Amino acid sequence: MDSKENDILPTLHTPADLRKLQISQLPQVCHELRQFIIQELSHNPGHFASSLGAIELTVALHYVFNTPHDRIVWDVGHQAYGHKILTGRREQFPTNRKFKGLSGFPNPKESEYDAFIAGHASNSISAALGMSVAANLKEQTDQKVIAVIGDASISGGLAFEGLNNASINPNNLLIILNDNDMAIDHNVGALNQYLIKMTTSPRYNRLRYKAYLALRKMNLITEEGKGSILRFNNSLKALIGGQQNIFEGLNIRYFGPIDGHDIGTIVRVLNDIKEMTGPKLLHLRTVKGKGYAPAEKAATEWHAPGKFNIETGKRIVANTENQPPLFQEVFGQTLLELAEKNEKIVGITPAMPTGCSMTYMMNALPHRTFDVGIAEEHAVTFSGGLAKEGMIPFCNIYSTFMQRAFDEVIHDVAIQNLPVIFCLDRAGLVGEDGVTHHGAFDMAYMNCIPNMTIASPMNEHYLRHLMYTAQERLDGVFTIRYPRGRGVLADWRCEPELLEIGKGRKLKEGTDIAVVSIGPIGNTAAKAIEKAEAAGCSVAHYDMIFLKPIDGELLHEIGRKFSRIVTVEDGTVKGGLGSTVLEFMADNGYTPRVKRVGIPDQFIEHGSVAELYNVCRMDEESITNLLLSEW
Numbered sequence: 001m002d003s004k005e006n007d008i009l010p011t012l013h014t015p016a017d018l019r020k021l022q023i024s025q026l027p028q029v030c031h032e033l034r035q036f037i038i039q040e041l042s043h044n045p046g047h048f049a050s051s052l053g054a055i056e057l058t059v060a061l062h063y064v065f066n067t068p069h070d071r072i073v074w075d076v077g078h079q080a081y082g083h084k085i086l087t088g089r090r091e092q093f094p095t096n097r098k099f100k101g102l103s104g105f106p107n108p109k110e111s112e113y114d115a116f117i118a119g120h121a122s123n124s125i126s127a128a129l130g131m132s133v134a135a136n137l138k139e140q141t142d143q144k145v146i147a148v149i150g151d152a153s154i155s156g157g158l159a160f161e162g163l164n165n166a167s168i169n170p171n172n173l174l175i176i177l178n179d180n181d182m183a184i185d186h187n188v189g190a191l192n193q194y195l196i197k198m199t200t201s202p203r204y205n206r207l208r209y210k211a212y213l214a215l216r217k218m219n220l221i222t223e224e225g226k227g228s229i230l231r232f233n234n235s236l237k238a239l240i241g242g243q244q245n246i247f248e249g250l251n252i253r254y255f256g257p258i259d260g261h262d263i264g265t266i267v268r269v270l271n272d273i274k275e276m277t278g279p280k281l282l283h284l285r286t287v288k289g290k291g292y293a294p295a296e297k298a299a300t301e302w303h304a305p306g307k308f309n310i311e312t313g314k315r316i317v318a319n320t321e322n323q324p325p326l327f328q329e330v331f332g333q334t335l336l337e338l339a340e341k342n343e344k345i346v347g348i349t350p351a352m353p354t355g356c357s358m359t360y361m362m363n364a365l366p367h368r369t370f371d372v373g374i375a376e377e378h379a380v381t382f383s384g385g386l387a388k389e390g391m392i393p394f395c396n397i398y399s400t401f402m403q404r405a406f407d408e409v410i411h412d413v414a415i416q417n418l419p420v421i422f423c424l425d426r427a428g429l430v431g432e433d434g435v436t437h438h439g440a441f442d443m444a445y446m447n448c449i450p451n452m453t454i455a456s457p458m459n460e461h462y463l464r465h466l467m468y469t470a471q472e473r474l475d476g477v478f479t480i481r482y483p484r485g486r487g488v489l490a491d492w493r494c495e496p497e498l499l500e501i502g503k504g505r506k507l508k509e510g511t512d513i514a515v516v517s518i519g520p521i522g523n524t525a526a527k528a529i530e531k532a533e534a535a536g537c538s539v540a541h542y543d544m545i546f547l548k549p550i551d552g553e554l555l556h557e558i559g560r561k562f563s564r565i566v567t568v569e570d571g572t573v574k575g576g577l578g579s580t581v582l583e584f585m586a587d588n589g590y591t592p593r594v595k596r597v598g599i600p601d602q603f604i605e606h607g608s609v610a611e612l613y614n615v616c617r618m619d620e621e622s623i624t625n626l627l628l629s630e631w
Contacts, residue, residue, distance in 0.1 A: 007032055014088055015062035015113075026063065026263045030055050033082050034291040036090075041081075042310045046097050046104055046432075049289035049302040050150075051081035053180050053260075057148070057284060058082035060266040061176075064274060065144055068112045073128040075149040075159075077105035077118030078303075079178065087113035097432040099607030105436060119436020120401065121374045122156030124149045125175060129162050129279075132171035144174065144274060151179040152351065156374045166279040167251035174274065175281040179257065180288040180299075247281050256283030261290055300354060324487040327520075330460045331423060331482070332357025334467050334496070335394055336364055342471060346386055348372060348395040350379040356396040356425050376401050380408040380420075387418040392471050395420055399427040399439025399481060409477070410449055417451045419474040421467075427456070427481035428521070428570030429599065429613065434606025439481070440599045443518075443547055444575030446479050453478045453501060454547040456519035460492035462545065468496030481519065483570060485609070488523050502549035510540030513627055514558045517568040518544045518577045521618065525568045525597075528623035535628055550580055559590030566595045566626060570618065573598040593631060597623060 008025060009032040012018050021029065034055050041048050059082070061072055067087070074080045084102065085093055089111065095101025106114035116127045128147035135143040153159060154177060166173055247254045255273060258265055266284070273280055288303075289295025294313035295302035307316040339345040339361055347361045347369040362369040372379050376397055383393035397405070402424055413420045427439040446454050453476060457463040463482055470478040507522075508529065517525045522543050529539045540562070542554055558565060565585075567578040578596030585592060599616055613619040617626075 009033060009036060009085075009090070012086060012090075015067050015086055018059070018062050018086060021063075023264060023267055026059055026267070030059050030263055031291075033059065033085060036085060036093075037081050038292055038310060040093055040096070042308050044094060044096060044098075045304065045306045046081065047078040047304050048292075049295045049299050050078035052292055052295060053286045053288040053290045054079035054148075054178055055082050055290065056261050056263045056266055057176065057178060057286070058086065060263055060270055061146060061148075062086050064267055064270040065146065068115070069142075070144040071115040071128065071131050071146065072113075073116045073124045073131070073145070073147045074106050074114075074118045075124035075147065075153045076121045079148070079150070080106050080118065083113070084111075087111055097434075097606055099605070099611045103434055103606055104432060105434065107435075117436065119433075120404065121153040122149070122159040124153070125159050125162030125166065125173075128175075129166055129169070129171060129173050132173040133169050136170050136172070144172065146174045146176060148176045148178060151177065151181060152374055157377055163247070163250055163252065171279060172277055173279045175252070175279070177256075177281055177283045178260065178286055179283060180260075180286045251279075253278060253280035254283065255280065257285045258283070260284030260286035322490055324490050325460065325492055326357075326485060327460065327463060327482045327487055328355070328357040328425060328484075330463050330487065330492055331396070331425070331467070332360040334464050336360040338467060338471055338496075339365055339368065342392065343368075344390065344392045345471060346370065346391050346393050348379050348383050348386075348393055350374055350376045350397060350401065352396070352398065352425075355398075356423075358396055376405040377408045380405040380422075381412040383420045384408075384412040384416070384418050387413070387420045388416070392474070393420050394423055394467075394471075396423040396425055398437075399424040399442040400430075400437050402442060403445070406445055409446075414449050414451045414477050417476050420477055421470040422477070422479045423467075424479060424481040426484045428483045428519070429604065429609055429616070429618075430484050431609045431612065432606050435603045438599070438604055439483075440572045440604070441575075442479070442481055443569065443571045443577065444579075447548055447575055447580065449477075451476045452548060454481070455479070455545055456481045456547070457545070458517075458520060458522045458543050460487040460489045461494045462499075463487075464492075464494060464496045465499050466545075469499045469501070472498055473501065483520055487520065499545070502546045502551055504542055504544040504546065504551035504554045506540070506554065507543050508539070508541040511538040513537065513564045513566060514540045514542065514562040515566045515568060515627070516542045516544060516555075516558065516577065516581055518547055519570055521568055521570040524613075524618070524620050525623055528620045528627060531620070531624040532627040537627055539627055544577065547577055547580060550584065552584070555581065555584045556588065559585055559588060559592065563592050564595075564631070565592045566597060566623070568618070568623065569596075569598040571598055572601065574601050595626060595631065597626065 008029050034052055037051055089102060092102050097104040103110055106118040108114050124147040128145045132145040149159060245254050258269060287296055288299040305315050335347060347358050349356055349358045350372050351374045353359045353362050353371050358369060372382060379395055379397060383395040386393045424442050427442055430437050443454060446452055455466050457466055466480045515525050515529060526541060529541055532539050544551060567581050569577040573596040576598060578598060582594055597618055604612055
């Protein structure tokens, strides 16, 4: 956005500069901030609609509160672009989500204004509650802590746990509920419907607070007795209004809902309540994509739209004709094909039907497809219940989010050996979303669970084969992992085949080195092998397909024949394919030299997948150099 003579945004280098302005100037700040984000994201894609919907909230928070001394904890972080721009990162914003540039999410390593890591939903209330309790313990009575959470994230189990504890421990936590009736897709569940209908009287809240202060001044109630008074007031309000407020039922003071785009009202209310003691919640009604008409009309499409033309509102989509499909597309269409032939198949997703392409089945067979909202733990146990009663659940969860349901996988599915099929989307390095979103650990954490089968397809045909095999084999838990993005086969449709569990395949003979790979990264390994062969190195290539049970027959062949082995995987080298191969060789008395190619034992930053493959030495050139080196 070109600066104009009277623009305010270029003069705001920190929130302290913002706080010097008059309230009457804040609408202009909001307008300029919104236009800046629209301009930048039109050519440097990112999370668009969420940040536009939170502009007034962001400006008001930094205007009223003394950040960074006061802490703002953002949930997920999709809505935090305005926050980044106001906190000294405006000039760096063109590097957003780029390698060595700004992270797309709040991260304390990047700025003191980023109070807590964000990327997975529903953690803000618990983290902010911990900070508020810590402030009390340190007697930092002037420090305010605010959790900003969306109506989709507040339905997550961790958010409920935080709410449940907020009234137990001494704290002055302020929770901002940013309610736009949207996650990525439309929100689901009873809580969402409750939030839509909830109303309350601002006049009532002001009167109640004044009455409370008066009673305290007259020593008629004490801080310890406040809970009883609140419960009585809440019951009286529910009786008069005919509606029970879920937050006040938890002894959390509730204010709202108010217009989340009325900057003057938000500032006034925040000033009114910021010195109140005890936990409180301010409910704002906002519009996802506010200020850009195409995004307001189609919030799901504009959650992260890629590049677009600002004037026309048309997304700039690359020509994909004759290109291989997305793995997600193959999953979605294959699931529908299988479900149409097998009435026991059901689909489950935690708020990602569009992202994982379960929308195909959802549209055709809505009664057998379940979006459970941002609730990965529930998705897993719900799938276990379905399987226990004879259904065949395909539970699709992004790899990084499946980490949240590790206990449920063990306790509610694996112990009972239930035939739940976990389809782990976005496995491996995902690119620009960065450290909180890489699917680095699924093979390692699933590998240690008994009754678990783990597989990864090298291409789209094998994804179809594995999905077909999983719904035919009903004697245990089955995990299929695949990456974000395109496969390698333009002609991807094939007749699904029944695979032998734990059976890999030899792709190529060789005499000098054996390359053992799993998943789509095997295609990168194959290209590296071609280059190594051209340079005079004879390399055998094995696609294991299954990590667990792993093909012992193939590994015995490799152990007897080769003194050098390279394992290749798009996952952590700790506990995945490389570790499994090393364990097998040691357990069976083989002593080859083994080099493991994969995600190293560290958290990987954001950047393009190609850039991150290079950083991790997982790219074609790095593998070629390893094959040709002396070791």
